[in-house]
Amino acid sequence: MSENSATETEITEPQEKVNRRAPFPRGFLDTISTGWAKRPENIPPQRDQAPFAKARRDAVSAAFPGERLIVPAGSLKQRSNDTDYPFRPHSAFAHLTGWEADAVPDSILVFDPTDGGHEVTLYLRERADRTTPEFYSDAAIGEFWIGPRPSLDAVAADLDLATAHIDDFHAAPGERVVDIDADLTRMVSELRLTKDTFEIAQLQLAVDVTAKGFDDIVADLDRIVAHPRGERVVEGVFSTRARSDGNAVGYDTIAASGPHACYLHWTRNDGAVVPGDLILVDAGVEVDSLYTADITRTLPVSGTFTDVQRTIYETVREAADAAFAAAKPGVKFRAVHEAAMAVIAERVAQWGLLPVTPEEALDPESGGQHRRYMVHGTSHHLGLDVHDCAQARREMYYDGVLEPGMVFTIEPGLYFQIDDLTVPEEYRGIGVRIEDDILMTADGPKNLSAGIPRTADEVEAWIAGARAKRAS
Secondary structure, eight states, X not given: OOGXXXXXXXXXXXXXXXXXXXXXXHHHHHHTTSXXXXXXXXXXXXXTTHHHHHHHHHHHHHHSXXXXXXXXXXXXXXXXXXXXXXXXXXXXXXXXXXXXXXXXXXXXXXXXXXTTXXXXXXXXXXXXXXTSTHHHHXXXXXXXXXXXXXXXXXXXXXXXXXXXXXXXXXXXXXXXXXXXXXXXXXXXXHHTXXXXXXXXXXXXXXXXXXXXXXXXXXXXXXXXXXXXXXXHHHHHHHHHHHHHHSSEESSOOEEEEGGGGGSTTOOOOOSOOOTTSEEEEEEOEEOTTSOBOOEEEEEETTSSOXXXXXXXXXXXXXXXXXXXXXXXXXXXXXXXXXXXXXXXXXXXXXXXXXXXOHHHHTOXXXXXXXXXXXXXXXXXXXXXXXXXXXXXXXXXXXXXXXXXXOEEEEOOEEEEOTTOTTSOGGGXXXXXXXXXXXXXXXXXXXXXTTTSOOSHHHHHHHHHHHHHHHHO
């Protein structure tokens, strides 16, 4: 039925009641579907990532001949009562469709087997017809509530992908359906280990916006220090940049000042930022394509490192540089971690913190004493997920070989808990991490985040420059 013939159907009040809402009166129901201008059908040009997404779907099709594959976008997740979290599609769905921050909840990508491979269809619930009650009454999908959804034709043109209404989706009786099962999950995760040129460009964009977010934090340090919950101000400053120049943050920002920096995933961010302390900021912007950066910088709040802080900081940088030097095409991924840990073990032994030699600490079976001060790994893959490709097999990930197109982090750290009696008192409460995002090329590693100050001298100059600018 066309929108202009809405009066041919009687509109009745929806059956589902919400006790806190007044009922719709008859006059509203009789007129709500009339008086609307004809909605133009805007068919967008094909988006840039569509050819890349098709190549990924072709790889999936080749890996599962004769299987019907279902890749759901996922549904809205409840935050509390009738409030949902912002929707983000499943990473495998986004990767295989090219549909990103604008994807519609509850959509499904289906691979139907054919003699020559698969016929692929994207099923979705398109925009609500103005002759239906959902148009004005359904807070989850109604246009009055969330704005218009795209039409089937618009999505088909945008993604270069056949589309159908979600109501037309069904599974044949007795048919075996592969619905993101273990094999498919593993395959699409491993498919993302090597990025194509579109993905690499999006990751660089995410890093560039993240760099601006770190500049914003440094520029606002005086206000941050003045607030009793300065860590939360840091989080807010970065989030403003993420939302203005990207889609969102790629993960909960860690703004960990003083002893909080020794808690690896400190996201409460409710503490003060005190001059004389260090603040560890681990943050990344997720851009509209859903690719995210993952950067950590550790800043001296007063603008200058103490001697002890500088020694610890530069040791972490030395470990990061050693890991970067070890990263080469054809080298095992784990070699990056091993190179960083060799530096950590050597330095903490020199400081008298180990009961064994560095060589004994690095023994894979009987050692590990140095890991007390750095319990996490040095690297993980990066992409649509901050910890990307997590379902890949160990032999493809930790024991895998570095190849051109892989993007991963290098993020060593040292963390001396406030109550750790194995370290000198002046070390306690100091936590340092330096994290960069690395692209492996045929010629070796490229630091995508090298433009963000890294050395102790560079960090001090960064803060001094921001303060001088504020004063001028």
